Amino acid sequence: MADELSTGERIRMLRESRGLTRAALAQMCGRGEVWLKKIESGERPLRSHDLLMRLGAALQLSDLSAITGSSGPAAPVPSGRLAHPGLPDVWAAVMTRPLASTTTAEPIDPAVLQGRVDQSWRLWHTSEHNRTEVGALLPDLIRDAEAAVRAHDGEQRRAALVALSDAYRLTGQATAYVAPAELAWVVADRALAAAQDADQPAAIAAAAWNLGNILRETAYPDEALRVVAEAADLIRPHLDDAPDDWKGVYGALLLHAAVTEAREGREGTAWRYWDKGDHVAKSLPATYVHPSTVFGRANVDFHAVSVACDLRKSARAIGLADDIDPDAMPSIERRARLWVEVARGHLQRGERTAALKVMQMAYEIGAETVAYTPAARSIAADLWRHAPRAMRPEASRLAEAIGVPTAS
Incomplete structure (x- = not known):
C-alpha cells in the first residue's frame, strides 16, 4: 500500500x-x-x-x-496473546470461586491476610521476576481471601473485603497483557465490588484506579476518566484528616487522568492533572511511597516523562528524564517502565542507538516487566529491524531475550 x-x-x-x-x-x-x-x-x-x-x-x-505504515512501529503480530506459565493456576482460582463456605478450618485473621497481601505487593515492586513470583502466590491468596470474607461478619468482614479487593488489584497487575479479556474484567470488577461492599473510600478509590487502567488499555479513555474522576470526588472530602495512604491513592488517580488525557492528545488538561498530582506529592513527606500504586515524589516525576512521550514531546520527555534520580523509586517494576518510556522518546526522535542502550538498561532492571509490556516489545521489534548495522547484533539479542520473534 x-x-x-x-x-x-x-x-x-x-x-x-x-x-x-x-x-x-x-x-x-x-x-x-x-x-x-x-x-x-x-x-x-x-x-x-x-x-x-x-x-x-x-x-x-x-x-x-x-x-x-513505514512511519509507525514495526512489530510482529503474535498468533495469540502473550503466555505465562503461572496464568492457568490464577485463572482457576478466579473462575472457580465457591458459592458457599466449604471448609470447617479456623477462619483466617483478616489482619494476617492483609499482611500477606501487602507483602505480595512489595514483592511485585521489588522482584526482577515479579510476574512469576507473585503469580505463584496469587491462587492461595485469592482463595484464602474469599474464604475469609465468607467466614467473618461485621468489622472483621469489612477488613477481609479490603484485603480481597487488594488481592484482586494485584491479580490485575500480575496478569496484565497475558490474561484473556474476560479474566481482566472479572478481576477488576471483583476488586471494585469488594471495596464497595467494605464501604471504605480508600479501597474504592484504589479499585477504581485499577479499573481505570483496564478501561484505558482497552481503548475506553472517556470511561476511564469518568471512573477515576468519580473516585477522586469520593475520597477528596476525607483527605484533610486522612492517613497518608489515602492521599497517595488520590494522587495516583490524578496521575492516571494525566496520562489518559495525554494519550488522547489533550495537552493542557494532561498537564493540569499532572500539576494537581504534583501538588499532592508536595503535601506528603519527601520519602513517602504508596505501597501499591507507588505514588510519591519519584512517581510524579516519572509520570511527567510519560505524559510528554504520549504527547510526542520527545525532547521534553528526555530532558525531564535527565533530571530524575531513578534510585529514588523503590519499585523495580516502575524503574524499568521509566526506561522504556525514555527509549520511546528516543525512538520518536529517530535515535535508535540511544533507544537500544536505554532498553538494555530497562531489561537489566526488570526483565519480566520489559518482556510482558507491549510498548517495550514494540520498541524491541523496531530496533531489531531498523537499528544501525553495527548495533544489529545487540538489537537481535535484546529481541530474543524479550521473546520478540526475529524470524525473517
Missing part, C-alpha cells in the same frame, strides 16, 4: 481485501461497528497498542507495519 495512506485507510483496505464486513472485524476486536467506522474514517485516532495487535491478528497480518 502507498505510504501516504492513513492508518484508517489501511485498515479499511485490508478488511475489504479479506471480505470482512465492518461489523465482523469490530466484533473480532471486542468493539462496536461505530468505533471501527470512526477509525477507518480518521475521525478517531488509534493509539492503543492492544487494539492495533487485535486488528493485526484479526486481519491475519504478520507485522503491524501493514496497518501503521
Whole structure:
C-alpha cells in the first residue's frame, strides 16, 4: 500500500481485501461497528497498542507495519496473546470461586491476610521476576481471601473485603497483557465490588484506579476518566484528616487522568492533572511511597516523562528524564517502565542507538516487566529491524531475550 495512506485507510483496505464486513472485524476486536467506522474514517485516532495487535491478528497480518505504515512501529503480530506459565493456576482460582463456605478450618485473621497481601505487593515492586513470583502466590491468596470474607461478619468482614479487593488489584497487575479479556474484567470488577461492599473510600478509590487502567488499555479513555474522576470526588472530602495512604491513592488517580488525557492528545488538561498530582506529592513527606500504586515524589516525576512521550514531546520527555534520580523509586517494576518510556522518546526522535542502550538498561532492571509490556516489545521489534548495522547484533539479542520473534 502507498505510504501516504492513513492508518484508517489501511485498515479499511485490508478488511475489504479479506471480505470482512465492518461489523465482523469490530466484533473480532471486542468493539462496536461505530468505533471501527470512526477509525477507518480518521475521525478517531488509534493509539492503543492492544487494539492495533487485535486488528493485526484479526486481519491475519504478520507485522503491524501493514496497518501503521513505514512511519509507525514495526512489530510482529503474535498468533495469540502473550503466555505465562503461572496464568492457568490464577485463572482457576478466579473462575472457580465457591458459592458457599466449604471448609470447617479456623477462619483466617483478616489482619494476617492483609499482611500477606501487602507483602505480595512489595514483592511485585521489588522482584526482577515479579510476574512469576507473585503469580505463584496469587491462587492461595485469592482463595484464602474469599474464604475469609465468607467466614467473618461485621468489622472483621469489612477488613477481609479490603484485603480481597487488594488481592484482586494485584491479580490485575500480575496478569496484565497475558490474561484473556474476560479474566481482566472479572478481576477488576471483583476488586471494585469488594471495596464497595467494605464501604471504605480508600479501597474504592484504589479499585477504581485499577479499573481505570483496564478501561484505558482497552481503548475506553472517556470511561476511564469518568471512573477515576468519580473516585477522586469520593475520597477528596476525607483527605484533610486522612492517613497518608489515602492521599497517595488520590494522587495516583490524578496521575492516571494525566496520562489518559495525554494519550488522547489533550495537552493542557494532561498537564493540569499532572500539576494537581504534583501538588499532592508536595503535601506528603519527601520519602513517602504508596505501597501499591507507588505514588510519591519519584512517581510524579516519572509520570511527567510519560505524559510528554504520549504527547510526542520527545525532547521534553528526555530532558525531564535527565533530571530524575531513578534510585529514588523503590519499585523495580516502575524503574524499568521509566526506561522504556525514555527509549520511546528516543525512538520518536529517530535515535535508535540511544533507544537500544536505554532498553538494555530497562531489561537489566526488570526483565519480566520489559518482556510482558507491549510498548517495550514494540520498541524491541523496531530496533531489531531498523537499528544501525553495527548495533544489529545487540538489537537481535535484546529481541530474543524479550521473546520478540526475529524470524525473517
